[in-house]
Amino acid sequence: MSEKEFLYQTRLKIFREADKKEGKKVEKVFSYIECHRDEYIKLLKDFCNQPSVSAENIGMEEMAALVKKTLVSLGAETEQIETFGYPIIYGEINQGKERVLTFYNHYDVQPVDPLDQWKTDPFESTIIDGKFFARGCADNKGSMLSRICAVDAYQKVYGKLPLNIKFIIEGEEEVGSPHLKKFSEKYPKKLRTNGIIWEGGSKNINGSLQIGLGVKGLCYVELYARGANDDLHSSNAAIIENPAWRLIWALSTLKNEKDEILIDGFYDTIKQPTQEDMEYLENIIYEEEVMKKSMGIKSFINNLTSVELKKKLLYEPTCNICGINSGYIGKGEKTVLPSSAKAKIDFRLVYNQKPDDIFSLLRKHLDNHGFSDIEIVYISGVNPYLTDSNSLIAKIVIKNVERIYKMPPVIYRNIAATSPMSVLCESTNIPAVLYGVNNDESNIHAPNENIYVKDYLNGIKLTTTVFHEFAKYCNSTLSN
Amino acid sequence: MSEKEFLYQTRLKIFREADKKEGKKVEKVFSYIECHRDEYIKLLKDFCNQPSVSAENIGMEEMAALVKKTLVSLGAETEQIETFGYPIIYGEINQGKERVLTFYNHYDVQPVDPLDQWKTDPFESTIIDGKFFARGCADNKGSMLSRICAVDAYQKVYGKLPLNIKFIIEGEEEVGSPHLKKFSEKYPKKLRTNGIIWEGGSKNINGSLQIGLGVKGLCYVELYARGANDDLHSSNAAIIENPAWRLIWALSTLKNEKDEILIDGFYDTIKQPTQEDMEYLENIIYEEEVMKKSMGIKSFINNLTSVELKKKLLYEPTCNICGINSGYIGKGEKTVLPSSAKAKIDFRLVYNQKPDDIFSLLRKHLDNHGFSDIEIVYISGVNPYLTDSNSLIAKIVIKNVERIYKMPPVIYRNIAATSPMSVLCESTNIPAVLYGVNNDESNIHAPNENIYVKDYLNGIKLTTTVFHEFAKYCNSTLSN
Numbered sequence: 013m014s015e016k017e018f019l020y021q022t023r024l025k026i027f028r029e030a031d032k033k034e035g036k037k038v039e040k041v042f043s044y045i046e047c048h049r050d051e052y053i054k055l056l057k058d059f060c061n062q063p064s065v066s067a068e069n070i071g072m073e074e075m076a077a078l079v080k081k082t083l084v085s086l087g088a089e090t091e092q093i094e095t096f097g098y099p100i101i102y103g104e105i106n107q108g109k110e111r112v113l114t115f116y117n118h119y120d121v122q123p124v125d126p127l128d129q130w131k132t133d134p135f136e137s138t139i140i141d142g143k144f145f146a147r148g149c150a151d152n153k154g155s156m157l158s159r160i161c162a163v164d165a166y167q168k169v170y171g172k173l174p175l176n177i178k179f180i181i182e183g184e185e186e187v188g189s190p191h192l193k194k195f196s197e198k199y200p201k202k203l204r205t206n207g208i209i210w211e212g213g214s215k216n217i218n219g220s221l222q223i224g225l226g227v228k229g230l231c232y233v234e235l236y237a238r239g240a241n242d243d244l245h246s247s248n249a250a251i252i253e254n255p256a257w258r259l260i261w262a263l264s265t266l267k268n269e270k271d272e273i274l275i276d277g278f279y280d281t282i283k284q285p286t287q288e289d290m291e292y293l294e295n296i297i298y299e300e301e302v303m304k305k306s307m308g309i310k311s312f313i314n315n316l317t318s319v320e321l322k323k324k325l326l327y328e329p330t331c332n333i334c335g336i337n338s339g340y341i342g343k344g345e346k347t348v349l350p351s352s353a354k355a356k357i358d359f360r361l362v363y364n365q366k367p368d369d370i371f372s373l374l375r376k377h378l379d380n381h382g383f384s385d386i387e388i389v390y391i392s393g394v395n396p397y398l399t400d401s402n403s404l405i406a407k408i409v410i411k412n413v414e415r416i417y418k419m420p421p422v423i424y425r426n427i428a429a430t431s432p433m434s435v436l437c438e439s440t441n442i443p444a445v446l447y448g449v450n451n452d453e454s455n456i457h458a459p460n461e462n463i464y465v466k467d468y469l470n471g472i473k474l475t476t477t478v479f480h481e482f483a484k485y486c487n488s489t490l491s492n
Numbered sequence: 493m494s495e496k497e498f499l500y501q502t503r504l505k506i507f508r509e510a511d512k513k514e515g516k517k518v519e520k521v522f523s524y525i526e527c528h529r530d531e532y533i534k535l536l537k538d539f540c541n542q543p544s545v546s547a548e549n550i551g552m553e554e555m556a557a558l559v560k561k562t563l564v565s566l567g568a569e570t571e572q573i574e575t576f577g578y579p580i581i582y583g584e585i586n587q588g589k590e591r592v593l594t595f596y597n598h599y600d601v602q603p604v605d606p607l608d609q610w611k612t613d614p615f616e617s618t619i620i621d622g623k624f625f626a627r628g629c630a631d632n633k634g635s636m637l638s639r640i641c642a643v644d645a646y647q648k649v650y651g652k653l654p655l656n657i658k659f660i661i662e663g664e665e666e667v668g669s670p671h672l673k674k675f676s677e678k679y680p681k682k683l684r685t686n687g688i689i690w691e692g693g694s695k696n697i698n699g700s701l702q703i704g705l706g707v708k709g710l711c712y713v714e715l716y717a718r719g720a721n722d723d724l725h726s727s728n729a730a731i732i733e734n735p736a737w738r739l740i741w742a743l744s745t746l747k748n749e750k751d752e753i754l755i756d757g758f759y760d761t762i763k764q765p766t767q768e769d770m771e772y773l774e775n776i777i778y779e780e781e782v783m784k785k786s787m788g789i790k791s792f793i794n795n796l797t798s799v800e801l802k803k804k805l806l807y808e809p810t811c812n813i814c815g816i817n818s819g820y821i822g823k824g825e826k827t828v829l830p831s832s833a834k835a836k837i838d839f840r841l842v843y844n845q846k847p848d849d850i851f852s853l854l855r856k857h858l859d860n861h862g863f864s865d866i867e868i869v870y871i872s873g874v875n876p877y878l879t880d881s882n883s884l885i886a887k888i889v890i891k892n893v894e895r896i897y898k899m900p901p902v903i904y905r906n907i908a909a910t911s912p913m914s915v916l917c918e919s920t921n922i923p924a925v926l927y928g929v930n931n932d933e934s935n936i937h938a939p940n941e942n943i944y945v946k947d948y949l950n951g952i953k954l955t956t957t958v959f960h961e962f963a964k965y966c967n968s969t970l971s972n
Contacts (some may be wrong), residue, residue: 067824123826129722187825228727232825241788242609245937246838247708247908249812250805251792256813257747264744267737269862308721312731325730332729333736334828335819340836344547345667345712345871346603347838347910348814348937356820358726358827382749391825428727430827457725457828 017047036170038480044165045472052161052472053144053465055082057137059119059153060146066120066187072098079119079181086164088179093199095191098183102202104176105163111175111486113405113479114205116436116444117156117212118185121148122457129459143462151456154463155212155448156181158471166476174483178205180436185211188232188392189432196436203436206486207405209475211431212448215467216422217299221413221474224446225406226426227433228329229361229396231370235259236387237353243339246347256338259353262383266331266357266374271313273331275377278370283363285327285425288401292425293322306453325428330360356391360430367393397433398426403443404486405478412477413447416470421447447474497527516650518960524645525952532641532952533624533945535562537617539599539633540626546600546667552578559599559661566644568659573679575671578663582682584656585643591655591966593885593959594685596916596924597636597692598665601628602937609939623942631936634943635692635928636661638951646956654963658685660916665691668712668872669912676916683916686966687885689955691911692928695947697779700899701954703889704926706906707913708809709841709876711850715739716867717833723819726827736818739833742863746811746854751793753811755857758850763843765807765905768881772905773802786933805908810840836871840910847873875914878906883923884966885958892957893927896950901927927954 045052064075076092079101083090088103098120124134124147132138134147144154163177180202182192196203213222237255244252267273300317304310312321334357339350359370371390378386399406401423413421424446433444449471455461525532544555556572559581563570568583578600604614604627612618614627624634643657660682662672676683693702717735724732747753780797784790792801814837819830839850851870858866879886881903893901907926917924929951935941 067826068822123820123822123824125820125822125826126723230827232827239789241786242935243606243938244787245909246810246812246814247840247910248805249810249838250808250840250908251796251801252787252789253793254813256816260740260743260813260816261749263740269741306721307724307732309719309732313733316731321731325728328730330726330729332726332827332829333734333740333819334726334826335821335830336736336740336833337817337821339813339815340603340605341815341817341834342548342603342605344603345838346547346605346814346836346937347710347712347812349812350815353816354821356826358729358825360727360730428730429725430727455722457826458723 038477041165041169041476042473044169045161045469045476048165049469052157052469055161056144056149056154056157056468059157060137060149061135063135064120064148064183065123066098066184067123072120072183075119076101076183082160083179086160087167093195095194097191100183100192100195101179101181103179105173106176107173109175111483112178112205113175113482114178114180114208115159116180116208116210117152117159118182119153119156120183120186121151121153122186126459131460134461139465142465144465144468145460145462147461150212150450150454150461150463152212152448154450154468155471158449158468159209159475161472162475162479165472166480173479175479175486177479178202185432188230188394189435190392192432192435196439203440203442205442207403207482208437208442208444209478210433210444210446212450213446214448214450214454215452216297217302217452218297220297220419221417221421221447222424223409223413223421224424224427225401226363226398227396227431227446228426228429229365229367229394229434230430231359231361231367231393232391233357233371233374234389234391235262235355235357236389237262237385239349239351241351243351244349246349249349252349254349256350256353258383258385259338259355262378262381262386263333263355265377265381273329275373277373281364281369282329285323289327289425290323292423293319293326295422296322296424297422298322298325326424326426327362329362329365332358332360334358360428361396362426363396363398366395394430394432395434395438397437397444399433399437399443399445400441401425405443405482406445408482408485409445409447409478412474412481415477416474518957521645521649521956522953524649525641525949525956528645529949532637532949535641536624536629536634536637536948539637540617540629541615543615544600544628544663545603546578546664547603552600552663555599556581556663562640563659566640567647573675575674577671580663580672580675581659581661583659585653586656587653589655589963591963592658592685593655593962594658594660594688595639596660596688596690597632597639598662599633599636600663600666601631602666606939611940619945622945624945624948625940625942627941630692630930630934630941630943632692632928634930634948635951638929638948639689639955641952642955642959645952646960653959655959655966657959658682665912668710668874669915670872672912672915676919683920683922685922687883687962688917688922688924689958690913690924690926692930693926694928694930694934695932696777696902697782697932698777700777701893701897701901701927702904703893703901704904704907705881705886706843706878707876707911707926708906708909709845709847709874709914710910711839711841711847711873712871713837713851713854714869714871715742715835715837716869717742717865718867719829719831721831723831724829726829729829732829734829736830736833738863738865739818739835742858742861742866743813743835745857745861753809755853756860757853761844761849762809765803769807769905770803772903773799773806775902776802776904777902778802778805806904806906807842809842809845812838812840814838840908841876842906843876843878846875874910874912875918877914877917877924879917879923879925880921881905885923885962886925888962888965889925889927889958892954892961895957896954
């Protein structure tokens with residue numbers, strides 16, 4: 013028995029005595045977590061060292077197996093639910109309680125490209141000065157494991173959980189969760205819950221934990237322009253249409269330099285922010301000067317600042333070029349007339365825009381502007397979602413943050429990013445709350461993705477507290 | 493002695509007898525060429541199997557050495573003239589004559605990208621049904637060797653050449669000949685000549701040899717837009733400028749959908765085609781339906797046809813996107829806000845546009861349109877050039893084509909492509925004539941580059957005839 017383990021066992025004995033007098037206390041679990049921190053960090057390393065890039069089909073099978081094995085060892089009844097894409101790992105720890113709390117996470121990660129900008133191997137977890145570097149540690153293996161470890165620690169200390177727990181861990185979040193809807197339709201019982209702790213989240217620049225009560229939707233498309241059968245010598249450019257020019261002209265009609273999206277009807281269905289929504293913005297810190305410096309930019313779009321800046325970030329949709337490519341882009345001079353051109357675009361949508369509608373509007377727009385030759389391929393889409401800000405789970409999370417972090421949380425009525433909340437929650441209006449273990453410079457979707465080890469351990473503690481407290485107050489209204 | 497060699501020696505004996513009576517006849521050299529065709533094809537294979545991609549610095553040293561060795565074995569006084577880039581191989585066969593004919597060629601080739609569209613290995617010469625496939629066989633190792641072999645054959649048959657020959661073979665034509673000007677300024681004596689046979693050329697769709705008497709110029713630039721330090725999660729697109737959008741908006745101001753270049757002053761210096769220039773167009777065949785079918789396009793730019801189409805192709809400048817790149821362009825969904833965007837653009841220039849002026853006009857245009865943030869990098873430039881269409885070398889080439897090809901040539905007052913003719917010819921107004929061994933589907937700068945073996949052999953014969961005849965009529969006016 014290690015010295016730490018000995019200390020823990022000693023403390024546990026004392027706590028057990030106390031239990032008899034004053035009931036179960038979550039602080040005991042905190043002690044267990046501290047004592048077993050190396051084990052939990054090791055687990056995160058194992059998870060991050062296993063590549064799982066859904067967009068490129070790298071390591072997905074191995075990752076799904078690792079998630080499954082981990083839930084099984086937690087004592088969950090675990091199913092690997094096959095889809096037409098990557099499987100969903102579903103786990104349930106049924107303690108015979110009426111109350112249910114669900115954790116939604118994903119085991120896939122973003123591609124590592126551009127690899128040359130990584131300072132460490134993205135699939136070899138490296139801790140430097142208390143910071144844990146690896147692709148996926150922030151988005152969202154760290155948050156996922158913080159929940160698994162919370163359940164583990166609670167069970168190790170108290171044997172039983174105070175409520176039933178469900179895990180829904182999918183493998184396609186980074187490619188738009190194309191099969192989650194099918195899952196939600198096929199297994200409505202598995203969705204039944206009193207609340208969902210959603211995916212992940214981060215601290216702000218001041219170290220306050222951010223809590224999200226809504227997400228943007230997404231419509232992801234590819235645009236193609238096609239010219240001659242083959243690349244041609246560029247002397248032909250005088251008489252043969254260049255698809256790169258076609259694509260550029262088409263794209264330039266979608267948005268103007270004021271960042272106004274010019275697609276007819278694009279903004280029509282949007283529910284404008286309420287007075288209450290606008291009030292949430294006031295507590296949100298966006299350190300403009302620090303952010304500008306850290307990103308190396310001179311100003312924000314349209315020189316926005318303050319509330320207007322936050323409003324645009326959180327409550328407005330986007331039309332963003334994720335990538336564009338045509339012809340020769342290597343070094344030196346190659347005089348070529350390309351045969352095709354391609355762009356990848358994501359629209360972030362706000363309540364109540366629908367990706368299918370946006371796709372139709374885009375098609376109509378291009379046709380109306382003389383670009384019926386531009387092909388659009390629908391890659392993925394998800395509706396935006398707003399949770400009930402007065403739900404119990406939202407209140408419990410908000411209330412308990414200060415206990416762990418010694419600072420109140422900052423509440424985001426809507427976050428700037430997308431998650432398939434609507435897919436699991438929309439049909440029965442389940443309240444979902446988003447928080448996690450990231451910091452304000454976690455570089456998600458980018459090189460040098462990272463989290464602080466300390467945030468990971470606090471994340472475990474917070475989740476422990478959340479289900480401990482939620483179990484106390486929840487009057488379940490779930491039918492079987 | 494092979495049967496072919498025996499036949500050749502027998503014929504040679506008969507010709508030698510005839511010489512004494514009627515003077516040297518070029519037909520004897522043709523016999524030699526036919527007899528040694530395998531040797532000359534082998535030489536072309538050796539040249540093409542040696543990669544020499546100047547843009548990517550692949551195989552350049554080895555290629556220069558091979559060219560040098562070949563000229564030396566031809567009996568030329570050969571110099572490898574070092575530059576800040578790749579060396580120029582200069583060769584001179586001085587027979588003590590006053591007349592000089594110069595061959596300008598280049599030993600570098602275009603990159604092979606996109607490699608997956610090649611049906612054969614680009615650097616392993618392959619002959620299929622009389623067609624020779626390899627990167628560089630058309631542009632322009634075939635034409636270069638047709639001249640070297642012509643000199644070789646003539647010398648083998650007659651021992652001496654009827655005039656002095658100079659070879660200027662550079663290694664940077666495909667990257668805009670950045671050091672040829674320095675060479676021309678440093679070695680004016682090496683430029684001294686009565687005419688230049690320039691680079692290469694092709695047949696038209698009907699099999700008529702095309703002769704060029706002028707070339708377009710070029711201005712090749714790269715445009716860069718820069719955003720945040722790193723790629724960001726695309727949820728930031730609501731407030732952080734996307735450099736891909738900046739580049740697209742900037743590019744969309746350069747040219748409209750009618751293919752009109754919108755840069756202020758771009759067309760101002762152009763010398764409009766004369767009546768004579770327009771008459772040349774009439775004999776030029778551009779098989780519109782065949783070309784459209786072969787390239788898989790429905791129409792030409794602006795639905796042009798006939799003389800207007802040819803006029804645009806040959807006498808008008810271009811603004812062409814050779815390549816554009818930003819962000820993630822792999823498969824699947826990656827939601828990223830790119831940190832930079834890049835485009836490669838070539839402008840084909842016509843008499844009397846200058847690349848330096850175009851660069852300045854482009855900078856001014858972007859500044860005036862609010863795009864002073866877009867960085868322009870000047871990659872290369874060369875002036876357009878028009879040769880004297882009444883020069884002796886032009887007349888000799890035109891006159892002798894029918895002898896070899898049994899069809900009259902088609903004369904291009906100006907070709908659609910670029911070559912650094914101005915660099916060697918502009919200062920002393922040297923007449924330069926362009927022809928070569930390519931066909932109308934040689935795919936230069938593209939996958940599956942090819943020439944017909946028969947065209948290669950005819951190219952050797954034509955050049956033999958050209959210097960044989962030129963020597964007869966040229967009254968040199970060169971001073972030493």
